[in-house]
Amino acid sequence: MPHPNLTEHDVLDDFDAREITLDGATKRVHVAGHGPAVIVMTEMPGISPHVARFARWVRDAGFTVYMPSLFGVDGAVPEAEAGMAVMQRACVSAEFRAFANRKGPNQASPVTRWLRLLARHAHEACGGPGVGAIGMCFTGNFALTMMLEPSMLAPVLSQPSLPLDDPAGLEIGPEDLAEVRSRLEREDLKVMAYRFAGDKFCKAERFKAYEAALGPRFVARVLPDSAANRTALPPFFEQVVNSPHSVVTAHLIDEAGQPTLAARDEILAFFTQRLRNPGSSPRPLEPSGSSSSR
Template sequence: MADHDLSGFERTTFTHGGTTRKVLRRGTGPAVVVMAEIPGITPKVLEFAERVAAIGCTAVLPVLFGTPGRDPNPAAHGWLRSGAYTASTVAKVCVSREFTLLATGRSSPVVGWLRALAAAEHQRCGGPGVGAVGMCLTGGFALAMAVDDRLLAPVLSQPSLPLAVTARRRARIDVSAEELAVVKDRCANGGLRVLGMRFRGDRLVPGDRFAALRRELGDAFTAVELDDADANPDGLISPHSVLTEHLIDEPGQPTRDALDQVLDLFRDRLLSDRGAAAGVRSGLGVPAAEAGSPPGR
């Protein structure tokens, strides 16, 4: 692939709590917040967003790190420049106070900003609620965002925080105990469903993490766990990115089936009568202005 020029995507900004970030948007209908993996919003992340828009939703992509549209593949910029770009992005994330990489029992501070974005997008786009997809570093953010009743369809794609450097961290996800309790209650009493996906051999997303989510959320957590052999062999790293870099976009492929499950969740929860009923049960439709400033150019 090559760099994406962002054609077809509206470019805006969103401000909350004194922090302004760029936001890309495509489509119409209920909002789905798409949070990219490192090194940022790559052409393949944008392809995923285009699929979200194609089913009748608005794909909303906050720029949390990296250069939107830049292709990290060395074929696009050469090994030296591509490696330097990825390393620079990782370094900036590591020193940022917005991302909690190692600590257990708490969410990254950026999640508050993301909740406000989701609330404002629900107000803007309408519908029964909002969906969210987190990938790798941002994977667990979708779970922490689900303390807000507006979030009806959280997807955790290869959630990699906290970094699995100890046994305790391997069995945890980056959400506080208080937030997890709210999500558990929504699962038990509000019909919330949480979708997670990983490759079985992925050391960044150990099986212990998904086992813990099963224990905490019960049948409300659907785990899609793929064999490493199911990954696109052209990926530059070992099997990791289910919806983007390691997707084999062909009918019958396990990664394509995983992608279809994500889109089906959005259809069910955001576009169907069932989703509308879930929104009513959750008390959605409350003005979201207090959660953050409306996006603007």
């Protein structure tokens, strides 16, 4: 089906809005599609039309999308003032560890426990070998912490931005990180990660720290700033973010040959290989038309 207008509120009427209670906490989760489950975690300041577009691409690739509402107004176009208000509330929320210095360095956000249970719930509902997940921006690292859940097989980190006050911070505790690395090596799994070279919220220091912690299991893609969309951006991204940032949403250029579109295709191929064809040999993970850097 055609995607809704990205400049207008997305009513998300092709998703089933479910209230899912896990570990005593209830959250709205937008579900659509068929096949193995992929959890799409929204960037700041919420499930925008661009985030919903990406979720539909995942759905159309043959997966059941679970898109939890974690903050903001579902379907809203990201306005500058309203988006800043959402971000400020999230920064002081008990569910998130936005700052390393406020709640201690390298600790996972408490909401990741609920998300791990969502992965288990989705796997039981959808079957298949396991679950995939992508986090973006504020939720960027969550897919890595979710690897503590055995059903998680395909984690993608898109411009992971927490903690905001430590460019090299990883937003996961050292014991959990060691457990994740052990699992990656034991089960021959990988973590895919994406950022723009000039992203001021997800800098080179963070990817270097991930590489040091996870070794070759961390597959980094660094796109040139010239690959970012700069036209018709939502006000929040133009005025607040104000740098190349959102690889598969607002800064993606939906044209053949564009590095951001190649990154999207690589992510979909990663989900397909891990969740739909787990017995096949992994395809090369180098996206055509984009640059990569370790």
